[in-house]
Amino acid sequence: QTTFEEISASDFFYRNRDIAGFTNPSRAIFAAIRELVENSLDAAESLRIPPDIYVRLSYEGGASKETQIFRLRVEDNGIGVLPRHIPSAFGQVLFGSKYKLKQQRGTFGLGGKMAILYGQITTHQPACIISSTGMAKIYIYKLMIDIQRNRPLILDRKVLINKEQWKGTIVEFCLEGDYFRAMPKILDYFKQTAMVNPYANLTFVDPKGRLYRFTRVTREMPEPPKETSPHPYGVDVELLQRLIQITPYKNMLEFLRNHFHRVGEITARKFLEFSNISPSKNPKKLSHEEIVKLMHMLKRFKEFLPPDASCLSPLGEELLKAGVLKELKPEFVSVNRRKPATYAGHPFIIEVGIAYGGEIPKKGSFMIYRFANRIPLLYDEASDVSVRVINAMNWRRYKVTPDMPTAILVHICSTKVPYKTVGKEFIADRPEVRREIANGLRETARQLQRFLTRREHVDRERKR
Amino acid sequence: QTTFEEISASDFFYRNRDIAGFTNPSRAIFAAIRELVENSLDAAESLRIPPDIYVRLSYEGGASKETQIFRLRVEDNGIGVLPRHIPSAFGQVLFGSKYKLKQQRGTFGLGGKMAILYGQITTHQPACIISSTGMAKIYIYKLMIDIQRNRPLILDRKVLINKEQWKGTIVEFCLEGDYFRAMPKILDYFKQTAMVNPYANLTFVDPKGRLYRFTRVTREMPEPPKETSPHPYGVDVELLQRLIQITPYKNMLEFLRNHFHRVGEITARKFLEFSNISPSKNPKKLSHEEIVKLMHMLKRFKEFLPPDASCLSPLGEELLKAGVLKELKPEFVSVNRRKPATYAGHPFIIEVGIAYGGEIPKKGSFMIYRFANRIPLLYDEASDVSVRVINAMNWRRYKVTPDMPTAILVHICSTKVPYKTVGKEFIADRPEVRREIANGLRETARQLQRFLTRREHVDRERKR
Ligand SMILES: Nc1ncnc2c1ncn2[C@@H]1O[C@H](COP(=O)(O)OP(=O)(O)OP(=O)(O)O)[C@@H](O)[C@H]1O
Numbered sequence: 001q002t003t004f005e006e007i008s009a010s011d012f013f014y015r016n017r018d019i020a021g022f023t024n025p026s027r028a029i030f031a032a033i034r035e036l037v038e039n040s041l042d043a044a045e046s047l048r049i050p051p052d053i054y055v056r057l058s059y060e061g062g063a064s065k066e067t068q069i070f071r072l073r074v075e076d077n078g079i080g081v082l083p084r085h086i087p088s089a090f091g092q093v094l095f096g097s098k099y100k101l102k103q104q105r106g107t108f109g110l111g112g113k114m115a116i117l118y119g120q121i122t123t124h125q126p127a128c129i130i131s132s133t134g135m136a137k138i139y140i141y142k143l144m145i146d147i148q149r150n151r152p153l154i155l156d157r158k159v160l161i162n163k164e165q166w167k168g169t170i171v172e173f174c175l176e177g178d179y180f181r182a183m184p185k186i187l188d189y190f191k192q193t194a195m196v197n198p199y200a201n202l203t204f205v206d207p208k209g210r211l212y213r214f215t216r217v218t219r220e221m222p223e224p225p226k227e228t229s230p231h232p233y234g235v236d237v238e239l240l241q242r243l244i245q246i247t248p249y250k251n252m253l254e255f256l257r258n259h260f261h262r263v264g265e266i267t268a269r270k271f272l273e274f275s276n277i278s279p280s281k282n283p284k285k286l287s288h289e290e291i292v293k294l295m296h297m298l299k300r301f302k303e304f305l306p307p308d309a310s311c312l313s314p315l316g317e318e319l320l321k322a323g324v325l326k327e328l329k330p331e332f333v334s335v336n337r338r339k340p341a342t343y344a345g346h347p348f349i350i351e352v353g354i355a356y357g358g359e360i361p362k363k364g365s366f367m368i369y370r371f372a373n374r375i376p377l378l379y380d381e382a383s384d385v386s387v388r389v390i391n392a393m394n395w396r397r398y399k400v401t402p403d404m405p406t407a408i409l410v411h412i413c414s415t416k417v418p419y420k421t422v423g424k425e426f427i428a429d430r431p432e433v434r435r436e437i438a439n440g441l442r443e444t445a446r447q448l449q450r451f452l453t454r455r456e457h458v459d460r461e462r463k464r
Numbered sequence: 465q466t467t468f469e470e471i472s473a474s475d476f477f478y479r480n481r482d483i484a485g486f487t488n489p490s491r492a493i494f495a496a497i498r499e500l501v502e503n504s505l506d507a508a509e510s511l512r513i514p515p516d517i518y519v520r521l522s523y524e525g526g527a528s529k530e531t532q533i534f535r536l537r538v539e540d541n542g543i544g545v546l547p548r549h550i551p552s553a554f555g556q557v558l559f560g561s562k563y564k565l566k567q568q569r570g571t572f573g574l575g576g577k578m579a580i581l582y583g584q585i586t587t588h589q590p591a592c593i594i595s596s597t598g599m600a601k602i603y604i605y606k607l608m609i610d611i612q613r614n615r616p617l618i619l620d621r622k623v624l625i626n627k628e629q630w631k632g633t634i635v636e637f638c639l640e641g642d643y644f645r646a647m648p649k650i651l652d653y654f655k656q657t658a659m660v661n662p663y664a665n666l667t668f669v670d671p672k673g674r675l676y677r678f679t680r681v682t683r684e685m686p687e688p689p690k691e692t693s694p695h696p697y698g699v700d701v702e703l704l705q706r707l708i709q710i711t712p713y714k715n716m717l718e719f720l721r722n723h724f725h726r727v728g729e730i731t732a733r734k735f736l737e738f739s740n741i742s743p744s745k746n747p748k749k750l751s752h753e754e755i756v757k758l759m760h761m762l763k764r765f766k767e768f769l770p771p772d773a774s775c776l777s778p779l780g781e782e783l784l785k786a787g788v789l790k791e792l793k794p795e796f797v798s799v800n801r802r803k804p805a806t807y808a809g810h811p812f813i814i815e816v817g818i819a820y821g822g823e824i825p826k827k828g829s830f831m832i833y834r835f836a837n838r839i840p841l842l843y844d845e846a847s848d849v850s851v852r853v854i855n856a857m858n859w860r861r862y863k864v865t866p867d868m869p870t871a872i873l874v875h876i877c878s879t880k881v882p883y884k885t886v887g888k889e890f891i892a893d894r895p896e897v898r899r900e901i902a903n904g905l906r907e908t909a910r911q912l913q914r915f916l917t918r919r920e921h922v923d924r925e926r927k928r
Pocket residue numbers: 035039040043076078079080081089090095096097098099105106107108109110111112113114168169466
């Protein structure tokens with residue numbers, strides 16, 4: 001007889017943790033660090049505070065021939081977490097504050113918990129969360145995850161007086177992993193994070209006690225991203241039903257104006273006329289067929305304004321150039337920021353940079369740096385859309401060849417980065433994204449070609 | 465103030481449906497068909513019945529410039545689903561019968577529901593499930609998924625007398641998609657499924673009413689896979705705790721012998737001596753530290769028997785050769801089945817085939833066919849571990865070049881296929897898997913080289 005089972009979301013990601021990026025002991029250390037650092041960066045940026053993040057990975061004991069037990073501690077000066085939210089924020093999978101339509105690093109409600117879960121299943125030790133929102137108290141929780149029920153288990157709870165009005169969060173737990181194999185990637189991660197977040201202080205103390213400091217070069221924060229509404233082109237029936245269910249508006253005109261991105265009164269009236277829907281119709285009175293028709297009309301109507309990327313916060317050409325100059329010290333750098341575009345109704349901006357010569361090593365192939373919402377992506381390069389574009393491009397027509405000392409940078413920011421995997425390893429091959437990256441690369445390649453041609457002339461002149 | 469939300473598993477996969485393979489309108493049609501066909505194949509094989517699967521995709525109406533509304537109906541002669549399980553099996557994400565340690569196509573408890581969910585959010589129509597386990601009644605359910613609560617909504621339920629003692633399942637729903645772009649991949653999918661499942665009858669009627677029949681070439685079913693126990697090398701603390709919680713055994717000797725793969729009395733006693741644990745110790749009395757120590761000892765003990773692949777059901781050299789000859793009609797074919805190996809305690813078997821000449825087209829690059837647990841994998845080739853191995857291999861030393869008319873087949877069967885994505889698109893680059901594929905390819909490449917060399921001699925002789 002067939003026996004059926006239901007499993008919780010945490011059980012699903014426990015059983016399939018390589019789908020969440022925790023593939024092996026060395027990647028697990030990397031994944032744990034990156035998930036916590038990204039949470040801390042989001043936390044500080046949500047208050048427009050220049051982030052101060054301190055990461056310490058210390059040696060706790062041996063485990064096997066290739067793995068050791070480490071204690072990971074990440075401390076930040078971010079917004080903190082209220083005590084009533086701490087257990088679920090760190091102990092319940094698919095729980096978080098980033099389920100909004102807004103450019104942030106976090107998006108799944110899963111990352112921090114996966115790190116804690118991995119620590120728990122390899123060391124059976126609880127995680128310790130210390131946090132304060134700057135109020136009178138500091139809260140200390142010791143918790144584990146009940147993986148089968150997807151629920152936090154609070155082992156201990158303490159309250160301290162917040163004498164110095166500290167604000168921030170400290171996450172600490174033990175995990176088993178292979179640091180020494182992961183080390184190059186972890187140091188790369190910090191280096192590249194510093195490159196695209198130059199307003200952040202990052203400190204990393206590794207198991208050998210070595211201190212790596214990435215000091216901020218500016219306290220100036222970029223324009224923060226804003227939460228936005230869904231764009232009509234990205235709509236499906238489920239989304240419409242949810243909007244209809246929660247809307248306080250009693251007519252279609254107000255419904256459209258208030259729930260959709262860049263739909264003003266004029267556009268709304270034109271659309272309602274186009275779709276033959278009365279402006280005074282109550283959205284809650286739409287029948288099922290009318291909802292489906294509304295969805296098709298929203299996709300078919302050609303006069304909706306394209307998504308406005310003012311809700312996004314790109315790096316900016318200044319910052320990208322400065323980061324490249326500082327980290328790669330090239331002879332030449334050219335950056336190009338594409339106009340905002342969309343995929344599936346989500347606005348996104350592609351920024352591309354090409355750097356040549358100077359301290360960039362000749363490697364036989366381009367050095368490729370990929371970023372999404374200011375997160376460096378360091379694994380599975382071959383699968384990423386930008387690498388596919390780079391490989392498909394005819395570089396020779398720009399007189400550029402892979403054996404030249406060249407580095408290419410691609411950054412995408414969006415309200416929803418089209419990650420292909422839960423582990424945020426690479427970007428899916430979406431045609432709209434591919435097109436923007438290709439155009440950006442052509443533009444910067446053209447600039448590089450111009451530089452190389454000029455330099456060739458200068459050299460020839462010198463030889464005469 | 466930071467607002468937190470929890471979302472259900474179905475809401476997570478609705479918001480991130482491209483992570484589950486439903487990336488765009490053409491891939492969605494492909495994904496829906498493949499998820500349902502794989503469910504039907506599993507259902508028939510679980511009873512060792514040669515599968516009869518009938519798939520009809522019919523045109524329902526227009527939707528947009530590039531997409532149409534289709535009705536998809538998949539009918540099988542499998543084991544059927546009991547009425548009390550139908551609503552959750554088809555309407556609750558992370559619910560299923562395949563959460564066991566057994567080689568099956570299904571593994572996540574998600575695929576069928578994603579197809580139904582996608583249909584629902586594009587057409588707002590319910591799904592119809594008709595099933596009988598061969599008993600006196602046939603049950604007809606009309607249901608939708610409450611995506612926010614991850615629960616089935618039963619709209620209608622009928623019971624019919626099962627006069628002809630029919631056994632099987634019919635799943636039918638509407639969805640919007642781009643069939644014409646998906647068509648080549650869908651036909652490929654049926655063709656390759658028939659190739660590695662030659663005991664199955666597959667019938668596909670497309671929207672234009674064209675009939676594609678893939679008739680079985682044998683009624684003989686392969687040895688079925690068996691459910692097995694976890695291997696000591698794949699153990700973590702959570703798994704140990706769950707076993708300890710459910711075990712009826714009151715001493716460590718019985719606990720080890722009964723819950724672990726290929727651990728007999730002698731091995732168990734040796735292990736307990738090695739780890740300094742008393743054979744009569746009650747597993748439920750182990751302290752937390754002792755559980756962690758037990759896990760490390762299980763990984764460190766060198767005398768556990770390697771996983772026994774008798775629980776697996778590989779294609780077999782006969783079948784693989786016959787499938788290749790029938791579908792590709794080559795001049796030469798060589799197959800190689802590797803010995804069983806393991807990754808993370810999971811047994812797996814790699815089977816490789818190389819085919820040359822005959823009707824294989826010269827394409828400038830190898831034609832690559834990838835399979836996992838008898839499922840053809842048709843997307844994201846570049847990311848797959850087998851393609852990485854193929855690209856990294858030095859083919860010239862076997863006198864084989866990509867411009868030759870050559871096809872390469874790789875099949876992996878395992879109690880847990882290391883898919884990198886929830887959409888089962890490609891296999892993760894696990895070192896143990898990579899090694900077996902590389903060895904298999906070298907062996908078959910050697911055979912091909914021998915054939916080409918002999919043929920070259922014959923040609924030279926003929927010219928004299
Ligand atoms: N250092 C921190 N400071 C403040 N809030 C935090 C911190 N770390 C986690 N949180 C809160 O806990 C929630 C859950 O974090 P988690 O990493 O599990 O998911 P996420 O960041 O929302 O999404 P993702 O899975 O993409 O990382 C966050 O949404 C955030 O509200």
